Amino acid sequence: AQSVAQPEDQVNVAEGNPLTVKCTYSVSGNPYLFWYVQYPNRGLQFLLKYITGDNLVKGSYGFEAEFNKSQTSFHLKKPSALVSDSALYFCAVRANQAGTALIFGKGTTLSVSS
Amino acid sequence: GAVVSQHPSWVICKSGTSVKIECRSLDFQATTMFWYRQFPKQSLMLMATSNEGSKATYEQGVEKDKFLINHASLTLSTLTVTSAHPEDSSFYICSARDPTGVGGELFFGEGSRLTVL
Numbered sequence: 758a759q760s761v762a763q764p765e766d767q768v769n770v771a772e773g774n775p776l777t778v779k780c781t782y783s784v785s786g787n788p789y790l791f792w793y794v795q796y797p798n799r800g801l802q803f804l805l806k807y808i809t810g811d812n813l814v815k816g817s818y819g820f821e822a823e824f825n826k827s828q829t830s831f832h833l834k835k836p837s838a839l840v841s842d843s844a845l846y847f848c849a850v851r852a853n854q855a856g857t858a859l860i861f862g863k864g865t866t867l868s869v870s871s
Numbered sequence: 872g873a874v875v876s877q878h879p880s881w882v883i884c885k886s887g888t889s890v891k892i893e894c895r896s897l898d899f900q901a902t903t904m905f906w907y908r909q910f911p912k913q914s915l916m917l918m919a920t921s922n923e924g925s926k927a928t929y930e931q932g933v934e935k936d937k938f939l940i941n942h943a944s945l946t947l948s949t950l951t952v953t954s955a956h957p958e959d960s961s962f963y964i965c966s967a968r969d970p971t972g973v974g975g976e977l978f979f980g981e982g983s984r985l986t987v988l
Contacts, residue, residue, distance in 0.1 A: 791976055800877070800964055800979035801915075808973070847914065851975060858905045859966075859977050863914040 759784045761850050763862035770838045771870050778833040778865045780822075780848030789851040790831040791859060792822055794844045801847065807831060818842070838869045873899045873969040877980025884955055885988055892950045892983045894965030900945035901967035905977065906938075909962040918963075921948040955987040 760783045770776045782788055789808055793801040805816025807824040815821045822833045831848060845866050849859040874897040884890050894904055902923045907915040919940050920928040927940035937959075939951040948967075952959050962984050966977040 789975055793979075798962070798982065798984060800875075800981040801966075801977075803976050803978065806976050808975075858917050858920060860917070861915045 759850050759852055759860045761848050761860055761862035763846075763848055763865045765865050766863075767866045767868060769868045769870065772840050773837050776835050776838045776842070776867065776869070778846050778848075778867060780831045780833065780862060781829050782831060782848070782850045783829065784850050784852050786852055790822075790824060791849040791851070792816065792820070792831075792833050793847045793849060793861075795847065795864075796844050804833070804846075838867075840869045840871050843867055843869045873897075873967070873978045875965065875967050875978045875980045877965050877983055879983055880981060881984045881986075883986045883988065886956055887954055889951055889953045890955055890985060892952075892963055892965070892985075894948045894950070894967070894980050896946045896967045896969075896978075899967075899969045899971065901948075902945060902970065904942060904948040904965055904967045906940060906948075906950050907964045907966065909964060909982075911962075915964065918950075923948075952985065955985070957987045960985055960987045 762781045791806045792804040795801050804820050805814050807814045812824045820835050845864050847864050848862040851859050876895045878893045904921040906918045909915050918933045921940045921942040923942045929935045942948040964982040966979045
């Protein structure tokens with residue numbers, strides 16, 4: 758069965774500092790990995806994905822994530838956090854099968870202080 | 872990216888009534904849509920997979936007679952919460968995958984906040 762773990766409920770960083778939001782996954786075969794962001798009472802916005810190729814993936818709003826197969830991780834990173842990055846972040850995985858839904862982690866609240 | 876529209880954004884209803892939520896893919900055709908439910912400060916729980924022209928596939932523990940899903944066209948799926956009760960109050964989010972895209976990310980509607988009094 759597929760699963761995603763986000764070990765931190767909340768991450769606090771100061772504006773301008775680098776941020777990392779952790780994610781590990783479990784899936785049979787090669788994973789499709791995603792990060793989404795959610796603002797209050799809104800749907801999810803797609804940030805980035807890893808399908809194949811370069812392990813470092815760059816996405817929207819300056820975010821990037823690194824796929825590490827040996828550690829089954831896909832941590833989200835940003836070199837310099839902004840207050841406006843404060844939101845709820847979800848990691849998701851899909852097995853390499855057409856039509857299957859995404860399975861989400863529990864989410865991590867990112868709080869960036871000024 | 873592809874656009875998914877969801878309506879209504881907010882709905883308040885009395886206990887015992889039914890509520891319909893619409894999910895539309897605006898600039899692509901979606902043979903499959905997914906309905907998720909989100910409780911406060913929790914993750915998204917997959918409720919069902921909506922298949923155009925056929926019956927929806929429900930996840931274990933989701934009552935198909937309570938949550939009716941219809942996917943009558945390639946751009947529209949509806950979720951009807953029948954005989955709603957306060958415990959059905961939640962944030963419902965639909966999503967769809969653009970079949971022409973690479974990688975299979977889902978595009979999400981803005982969600983529908985249901986409050987049952």
